[in-house]
Amino acid sequence: MWFIAFRQMFSKKKQTVLIFLGIMFGTMIYVIIAGTQYGMRDYLTEQLLNNTAHVIITGNERKIDPVDLRERFFPADSLVNWIIPPAGKREEARLENPQGWFERLSADPDVLAFAPRLSINAILSRGTLRHNVGLVGIIPERHVQVTSIGDYMLSGKLDDLKVGTNNVVLGSGVMESLGARVGQTILLSTGLSEPRPFKIVGVFELGNQQIDETLAFGHLNDVQGLNRTPGRVSEISISLTSIEMSQDKAHNWSLYSNDKVQGWEEANAAFMQVIRIQDIVRMVITGAILLVSAFGMYNVLSIMISQKQKEIAILRSIGYGPNKILLLILIQGLTLGISGGFLGLVVGHFANVYLDNIDLGFKIGKGTSLLISYRPDIYITAIVAALISTTVASILPARQAARLTPLEIIRSNL
Amino acid sequence: MAIVGEKVIKEFGNPPTRVLHALDFRIDDGEFISISGRSGSGKSTLLYIISTLDKPTQGRVLIDGRDPSLMTTAEIHRFRNTSVGFIFQFHYLLPELSALENVLLGPRNMSIWKEKRAYAMELLDTFGVADQAHKLPAQMSGGQQQRVAIARALVMNPKYIFADEPTGNLDTINGERVMGILLDINKRLKTTICLVTHEPDYAKLANREIFLSDGHIVSTADPGESAPMTTPS
Numbered sequence: 001m002w003f004i005a006f007r008q009m010f011s012k013k014k015q016t017v018l019i020f021l022g023i024m025f026g027t028m029i030y031v032i033i034a035g036t037q038y039g040m041r042d043y044l045t046e047q048l049l050n051n052t053a054h055v056i057i058t059g060n061e062r063k064i065d066p067v068d069l070r071e072r073f074f075p076a077d078s079l080v081n082w083i084i085p086p087a088g089k090r091e092e093a094r095l096e097n098p099q100g101w102f103e104r105l106s107a108d109p110d111v112l113a114f115a116p117r118l119s120i121n122a123i124l125s126r127g128t129l130r131h132n133v134g135l136v137g138i139i140p141e142r143h144v145q146v147t148s149i150g151d152y153m154l155s156g157k158l159d160d161l162k163v164g165t166n167n168v169v170l171g172s173g174v175m176e177s178l179g180a181r182v183g184q185t186i187l188l189s190t191g192l193s194e195p196r197p198f199k200i201v202g203v204f205e206l207g208n209q210q211i212d213e214t215l216a217f218g219h220l221n222d223v224q225g226l227n228r229t230p231g232r233v234s235e236i237s238i239s240l241t242s243i244e245m246s247q248d249k250a251h252n253w254s255l256y257s258n259d260k261v262q263g264w265e266e267a268n269a270a271f272m273q274v275i276r277i278q279d280i281v282r283m284v285i286t287g288a289i290l291l292v293s294a295f296g297m298y299n300v301l302s303i304m305i306s307q308k309q310k311e312i313a314i315l316r317s318i319g320y321g322p323n324k325i326l327l328l329i330l331i332q333g334l335t336l337g338i339s340g341g342f343l344g345l346v347v348g349h350f351a352n353v354y355l356d357n358i359d360l361g362f363k364i365g366k367g368t369s370l371l372i373s374y375r376p377d378i379y380i381t382a383i384v385a386a387l388i389s390t391t392v393a394s395i396l397p398a399r400q401a402a403r404l405t406p407l408e409i410i411r412s413n414l
Numbered sequence: 415m416a417i418v419g420e421k422v423i424k425e426f427g428n429p430p431t432r433v434l435h436a437l438d439f440r441i442d443d444g445e446f447i448s449i450s451g452r453s454g455s456g457k458s459t460l461l462y463i464i465s466t467l468d469k470p471t472q473g474r475v476l477i478d479g480r481d482p483s484l485m486t487t488a489e490i491h492r493f494r495n496t497s498v499g500f501i502f503q504f505h506y507l508l509p510e511l512s513a514l515e516n517v518l519l520g521p522r523n524m525s526i527w528k529e530k531r532a533y534a535m536e537l538l539d540t541f542g543v544a545d546q547a548h549k550l551p552a553q554m555s556g557g558q559q560q561r562v563a564i565a566r567a568l569v570m571n572p573k574y575i576f577a578d579e580p581t582g583n584l585d586t587i588n589g590e591r592v593m594g595i596l597l598d599i600n601k602r603l604k605t606t607i608c609l610v611t612h613e614p615d616y617a618k619l620a621n622r623e624i625f626l627s628d629g630h631i632v633s634t635a636d637p638g639e640s641a642p643m644t645t646p647s
Contacts, residue, residue, distance in 0.1 A: 003520075004508070004511070004522075007508075007511060007515075008510055008512040010510075011509070011510035038519065053582075310504065310506045311506060311508045313506060314500070314502075314506040314507075314508070314519075315508075315519070316501075317467065317494060317498075317500045318494060318500065318519060318520045318523065318566070319491045319492065319494040319495025319496070319520065319523050319524075320489060320491070320493060321488065321491040323485070324523070334646075342486055402501065405467075406467055407462055407467045407468050410467075410578075413467075
């Protein structure tokens with residue numbers, strides 16, 4: 001059947017080329033769109049995980065509750081009408097029992113690593129220059145196990161944040177604002193405390209301007225000392241053996257205390273919504289393209305079958321059974337689907353390589369070109385989608401052809 | 415061995431219209447019979463039933479003692495492939511294949527086209543179209559295409575040739591040439607031939623003529639004889 005199928009395909013060159021191009025473009029566009037979207041997504045996810053880890057445990061902010069005050073100061077069932085209702089925070093958020101968490105996490109086999117942190121706001125000053133930052137107190141050897149911040153160091157190392165040395169690592173944007181250099185000393189204050197001198201021992205750059213201009217790291221003990229809150233921890237970042245279990249783990253742990261336990265997806269719900277919308281857009285675009293090409297293929301094969309009814313009749317009358325007629329049409333559809341799909345993968349891949357090397361003139365991540373992903377599942381999804389659409393598009397007319405009996409055709413042509 | 419029809423009835427539509435009325439007939443091996451009659455008399459319908467392309471509504475046809483309606487699909491297709499050659503009014507050549515490739519369609523289905531290639535060329539040569547072997551149907555005349563179609567019907571050395579108005583679309587010269595070929599095949603290869611034609615001159619060339627009128631066999635006799643052998647009941 002291959003011989004006849006190929007002869008029929010090549011006798012209708014224009015139709016064959018059109019179907020082939022339709023499938024090829026559908027596959028190619030999927031590879032390009034998915035490559036750019038996944039590239040950007042992987043980058044943004046990594047950025048997020050730098051700050052949030054797989055699971056993050058934070059202290060709940062305790063707020064003043066009017067009901068609580070009423071019950072404390074007035075007899076039960078008394079009607080209290082506040083002129084100015086009590087409101088506001090009681091104190092900064094902190095974990096109720098960090099030591100309990102450390103013991104629990106140390107004993108959990110699903111926990112790869114965990115790192116306690118204390119996040120506060122601080123004012124940095126160098127001479128007459130002032131700059132506000134989020135100062136994060138970390139234990140460097142633990143922090144590098146839950147984030148990839150170590151990969152983004154422009155100079156120095158996180159390990160240089162030793163206990164009691166009052167060292168600090170700043171974002172590149174902070175350095176620029178202060179006009180500071182590594183090795184210089186700046187003053188840090190929480191606003192409530194006297195400024196303390198800290199030595200700049202490193203600079204990081206995540207490529208996210210907002211973070212690079214507002215984040216600084218110090219050793220946990222030094223930051224606790226600066227904040228006058230020894231032993232306080234505001235959050236614990238946790239890295240799991242598998243990121244997939246982050247939601248389940250977060251849910252289970254949230255049952256143990258009043259602290260807020262969030263998986264990274266929950267903690268970044270808005271980001272995840274964008275990701276899902278991206279996925280839907282990509283699927284819709286690619287689906288539309290493949291649908292159009294599959295519909296084109298269906299039409300062309302259906303027209304071909306109606307044009308070739310006489311030939312099908314003669315094939316049937318000389319012993320070609322329904323299955324062979326089915327095969328004759330399927331071979332044509334699938335050959336176009338497979339070859340068009342694979343060429344689409346190759347063209348799409350090289351288009352991505354080309355896009356990967358275009359200098360856009362502004363910084364994205366570590367470079368200035370589009371962030372492209374070459375993960376295998378993009379190519380697998382693209383070729384599977386092409387094959388499914390072409391199989392469906394060719395099997396329907398193929399079955400239609402196989403059902404034709406020679407007599408029906410001969411009679412209809414009399 | 416023979417093709418035997420027993421009370422063959424064919425009806426179409428709903429309510430059913432009877433096209434063939436309880437026909438009894440016998441076609442012996444090596445015979446050349448013509449089935450003739452006016453348009454609408456049921457001659458093509460009878461040929462399609464005899465040739466396994468259609469089934470009778472009632473009654474049965476036995477080919478060498480076997481009822482095709484009881485054969486499996488695979489058996490029917492094998493039977494058509496190895497024992498039957500069809501020639502239609504329209505040649506139905508595959509337009510994207512050369513004359514030789516068209517002739518070899520049957521052998522290709524059985525994966526024996528290499529072995530049959532020389533024989534296919536011989537047939538084309540016998541029918542005077544060897545020089546057209548590598549041409550596409552569109553590059554040949556109607557007569558040449560019909561001769562290629564006859565070569566295709568013969569290439570598997572079938573026991574039976576069923577020809578439905580094979581001269582219907584040809585001019586006189588080509589029509590006579592095709593009839594000459596069929597007569598020669600019957601005489602030389604002893605192939606059983608059933609020819610449907612509405613042309614009396616061609617019908618008379620057969621050993622025996624089955625004449626149909628309104629679905630009844632009016633006569634089945636040597637074309638030289640005039641007395642009817644069977645009358646409608």
